[in-house]
Amino acid sequence: MNTRAQHGPGVAGPDAAAPETAFVARHxxxxxxxxLVLDDVTFAVRTGEIHALLGQNGSGKSTLIKILAGxxxxxxxxxxxxxxxxxxxxxxxxxxxxxxxxxxxxFVFVHQDLGLVPTATVTETLGLGHFLTNRLGRLRWKEQTSxxxxxxxxxxxxxxxxxxTRDLSEVDRAILAIVRGVSFLRRDHSAAKVLVLDEPTAFxxxxxxxxxxxxxxxxxxxxxxxxxxxxxxxEVFEVCDRASILxxxxxxxxxxxxxxxxxxxxxxxxxxxxxxxxxxxDAHANRVAIEVSHLSGKRAKNVTLxxxxxxxxxxxxxxxxxxxxxxxLGFGASxxxxxxxxxxxxxxxxxxxxxxxxxxxxxxxxxDRRAASGVPAASAAENLTLVEVGQAKNRSRVRRxxxxxxxxxxxxxxxxxxxxxxxxxxxxxxNQQKILFMKWMSMGPxxxxxxxxxxxxxxxxxxSIHHLxxxxxxxxxxxxxxxxxxxxxxxxxxxxxxxxxxxxxxxxAGENLNHRQLLHVxxxxx
Ligand SMILES: Nc1ncnc2c1ncn2[C@@H]1O[C@H](COP(=O)(O)OP(=O)(O)OP(=O)(O)O)[C@@H](O)[C@H]1O
Numbered sequence: 001m002n003t004r005a006q007h008g009p010g011v012a013g014p015d016a017a018a019p020e021t022a023f024v025a026r027h028x029x030x031x032x033x034x035x036l037v038l039d040d041v042t043f044a045v046r047t048g049e050i051h052a053l054l055g056q057n058g059s060g061k062s063t064l065i066k067i068l069a070g071x072x073x074x075x076x077x078x079x080x081x082x083x084x085x086x087x088x089x090x091x092x093x094x095x096x097x098x099x100x101x102x103x104x105x106x107f108v109f110v111h112q113d114l115g116l117v118p119t120a121t122v123t124e125t126l127g128l129g130h131f132l133t134n135r136l137g138r139l140r141w142k143e144q145t146s147x148x149x150x151x152x153x154x155x156x157x158x159x160x161x162x163x164x165t166r167d168l169s170e171v172d173r174a175i176l177a178i179v180r181g182v183s184f185l186r187r188d189h190s191a192a193k194v195l196v197l198d199e200p201t202a203f204x205x206x207x208x209x210x211x212x213x214x215x216x217x218x219x220x221x222x223x224x225x226x227x228x229x230x231x232x233x234x235e236v237f238e239v240c241d242r243a244s245i246l247x248x249x250x251x252x253x254x255x256x257x258x259x260x261x262x263x264x265x266x267x268x269x270x271x272x273x274x275x276x277x278x279x280x281x282d283a284h285a286n287r288v289a290i291e292v293s294h295l296s297g298k299r300a301k302n303v304t305l306x307x308x309x310x311x312x313x314x315x316x317x318x319x320x321x322x323x324x325x326x327x328x329l330g331f332g333a334s335x336x337x338x339x340x341x342x343x344x345x346x347x348x349x350x351x352x353x354x355x356x357x358x359x360x361x362x363x364x365x366x367x368d369r370r371a372a373s374g375v376p377a378a379s380a381a382e383n384l385t386l387v388e389v390g391q392a393k394n395r396s397r398v399r400r401x402x403x404x405x406x407x408x409x410x411x412x413x414x415x416x417x418x419x420x421x422x423x424x425x426x427x428x429x430x431n432q433q434k435i436l437f438m439k440w441m442s443m444g445p446x447x448x449x450x451x452x453x454x455x456x457x458x459x460x461x462x463x464s465i466h467h468l469x470x471x472x473x474x475x476x477x478x479x480x481x482x483x484x485x486x487x488x489x490x491x492x493x494x495x496x497x498x499x500x501x502x503x504x505x506x507x508x509a510g511e512n513l514n515h516r517q518l519l520h521v522x523x524x525x526x
Pocket of ligand 1: 032037055056057058059060061062063064428429458
């Protein structure tokens with residue numbers, strides 16, 4: 001193992017002049033109000049490596065990246081006498097730098113929010129900063145468009161060059177942002193040497209993730225450096241060479257991943273080991289909680305399935321295979337055909353509405369928690385009691401419940417901080433998800449649909465959400481999880497239904513249910 005990367009916080013990293021060092025950021029501290037969110041971090045990355053930057057939600061990863069990008073100024077002095085600096089190649093700058101100096105030092109960023117202009121076309125997005133022009137400075141649109149077409153083909157993006165980025169699917173927007181970053185590095189005479197990707201795979205299905213990884217490996221092979229932020233540790237082990245770990249703003253170590261086990265990495269991130277969530281259930285003896293028959297929608301075709309009280313059932317497949325639609329059809333949140341039976345009451349799908357489903361004891365936690373689930377400006381307590389408010393005749397009773405119970409519920413679910421009056425938007429993604437989960441649990445549901453319940457949440461929050469799911473099932477709730485997180489499905493579910501082309505083609509349970517088998521079945525269906 002190379003000891004140069006093993007420095008802790010505050011210890012000078014490798015010499016910037018060493019040939020294999022892509023950049024070193026030294027003595028980064030950042031205080032917001034009274035809170036120190038980065039504490040004298042020194043972060044070094046080599047050329048030709050894919051370097052993971054890991055840590056729980058709120059550990060300081062994005063702040064560090066924004067300092068590199070020139071979007072956030074670090075504190076002038078940390079606990080050490082020398083101020084913050086950034087060295088890349090043979091250039092060294094005191095921090096803060098402006099975004100243009102960051103670019104001149106060779107940094108290219110794909111931020112968490114992707115940074116695409118919604119009203120820009122695909123061609124404008126890819127061409128920005130290096131449009132083809134003639135000798136008079138006029139744009140050569142025809143050539144630019146055919147260049148865009150080639151890039152779209154090369155990276156298998158399903159879009160027209162003139163399409164607006166806001167009209168692309170979430171997946172295509174994410175790939176477009178990554179490809180734009182990559183094309184900066186590959187451009188002739190480009191100064192760009194370091195690609196920084198802040199959670200690029202959060203919304204990407206497994207097959208697309210592998211496509212992105214191939215691109216990243218090629219870039220690293222060409223001598224570029226890549227910083228990769230992710231909460232998905234399997235992906236980190238698959239594509240990264242080394243990992244630096246932030247815990248509460250402190251860089252607790254840099255590890256060579258070939259010499260590190262997953263549990264060691266988890267321990268470094270959390271400062272403790274995970275509690276296992278695998279469970280055994282005997283739900284097969286329980287009553288059927290929900291039955292859907294011949295359900296069809298935009299993608300789902302004639303799907304029939306049933307699940308029992310206390311059972312955890314996974315629905316999976318490649319993105320677009322139809323599994324992700326069932327939750328919304330079953331909850332009456334999108335239109336289709338077929339029937340849904342809850343208890344002994346059968347409903348035509350087109351007669352279902354979310355309001356009716358809630359009355360019947362169903363809940364749905366959608367994947368897009370910000371836009372489709374939580375109310376950002378409302379407090380945690382208000383979000384927690386939203387279902388009750390919708391159903392209640394007496395609003396003042398609800399307000400009392402809100403005041404009295406919210407903090408206790410939040411503590412019980414491990415929400416940090418358990419401040420009932422804090423706006424929902426101020427919580428990290430993982431804590432938002434715990435609040436929304438508890439919102440549904442407060443009505444004692446018989447059936448709970450979850451769509452990608454741990455998307456973008458850190459390894460600790462994921463553990464808490466898994467425990468909440470297990471607890472819900474143990475209390476008799478039937479939980480149906482639509483997800484492409486194969487390892488989680490294998491850990492949590494009694495059985496998993498795999499979709500292909502809108503239909504359930506395989507059911508895995510017992511010994512056959514493990515993440516490798518799930519991945520294999522999903523990919524081979526393709
Ligand atoms: N502009 C800001 N003002 C006040 N506090 C901030 C600001 N930006 C970030 N923070 C706080 O700084 C801490 C670190 O945030 P940061 O976004 O860097 O974490 P992160 O590790 O990237 O988290 P995630 O994995 O959720 O993206 C958090 O507690 C966050 O609430």
